[in-house]
Amino acid sequence: MTVDARLVVTGANGRIGRLLRKLWAHKPPKGLFPIWLTRTEWNIGVEAPPDLPTGGVLLDLAGVTRGDFERNPFLASKVADLSQQLGCKLIYVSSASVYPGGAMDMDEDQALAPVSAYGRSKVAAEVTVRAVASNPTILRLGNIAGADALLAGNRQGKLVALDQSTYGNRGPVRSYIGPHVLADVLSLICSKAIAAKGIGHTLNVAQPDPVAMADLLDAAGYDWSFRAPREGVIDQVALSLGRLQALMPVPPATAPSLVEDLCRLGGWP
Numbered sequence: 001m002t003v004d005a006r007l008v009v010t011g012a013n014g015r016i017g018r019l020l021r022k023l024w025a026h027k028p029p030k031g032l033f034p035i036w037l038t039r040t041e042w043n044i045g046v047e048a049p050p051d052l053p054t055g056g057v058l059l060d061l062a063g064v065t066r067g068d069f070e071r072n073p074f075l076a077s078k079v080a081d082l083s084q085q086l087g088c089k090l091i092y093v094s095s096a097s098v099y100p101g102g103a104m105d106m107d108e109d110q111a112l113a114p115v116s117a118y119g120r121s122k123v124a125a126e127v128t129v130r131a132v133a134s135n136p137t138i139l140r141l142g143n144i145a146g147a148d149a150l151l152a153g154n155r156q157g158k159l160v161a162l163d164q165s166t167y168g169n170r171g172p173v174r175s176y177i178g179p180h181v182l183a184d185v186l187s188l189i190c191s192k193a194i195a196a197k198g199i200g201h202t203l204n205v206a207q208p209d210p211v212a213m214a215d216l217l218d219a220a221g222y223d224w225s226f227r228a229p230r231e232g233v234i235d236q237v238a239l240s241l242g243r244l245q246a247l248m249p250v251p252p253a254t255a256p257s258l259v260e261d262l263c264r265l266g267g268w269p
């Protein structure tokens, strides 16, 4: 009988961590046994990591998404150190915010040019991870329906003030992924990593076909109106998804399908 390899997941109490714990509870990634690390099990950068089995995969979801972003490279370096100690494959979860955005699809090999402090901290974390870990894979995640400011930060009955875009009359456009699709994609990526199937050094993660924010708000039944034009709005961040789709089929996103995926969760875990 073969024993499943370990999949250590840091940041297990965050939005993505809680989602994976719920959706993988009955269907963990094939060939892997998850070990969930919250801050209680390991306060990263403050205490030594707990004893863990060697080998397997380490999925790093720990990070600062609000506030003190400067800590991101430091936290990433500590998790990368752990991956070296355990001799396991590190998958670091970065973000589409490392890209500048614009009319073209954002390709994994293009020059990075983050426009926000958060994006700059994720670039610095990526550089750190590559310097410390052997052969890590970096995932650059697009917007997650329900974990983003648009759907999570608003509700029916509240008038949403939407930024205008110079590209069209439906507001900013982003590559999105629904929560169930995200859980399935991360599951397959982790399983392929342990099966020693090449998953590449950098992978954009989202569903094909970027979605306009006004379409998402309409699909969710939220009232909205455009706010006055303001500086610093990124009209479009569309991810190039050829690499991901070469690894696995990922269904295209539409605004209604993203909202349906989120509603099926019955509330974010």
Ligand SMILES: NC(=O)c1ccc[n+]([C@@H]2O[C@H](COP(=O)([O-])OP(=O)(O)OC[C@H]3O[C@@H](n4cnc5c(N)ncnc54)[C@H](OP(=O)(O)O)[C@@H]3O)[C@@H](O)[C@H]2O)c1
Pocket: 010, 011, 012, 013, 014, 015, 016, 017, 038, 039, 042, 043, 044, 045, 060, 061, 062, 063, 064, 065, 066, 075, 093, 094, 095, 096, 141, 142, 143, 144, 147, 148
């Ligand atoms: N959510 C998105 O839409 C999105 C999109 C693209 C990329 N990402 C990236 O995906 C990763 C996970 O995102 P998320 O939305 O789940 O973030 P989140 O909700 O902010 O969760 C981050 C987790 O990291 C943990 N953490 C922070 N500092 C720690 C420390 N010193 N020791 C131990 N744990 C620590 C936090 O623990 P506590 O709960 O104890 O504070 C939290 O549970 C992040 O790196 C983020 O940049 C997220």
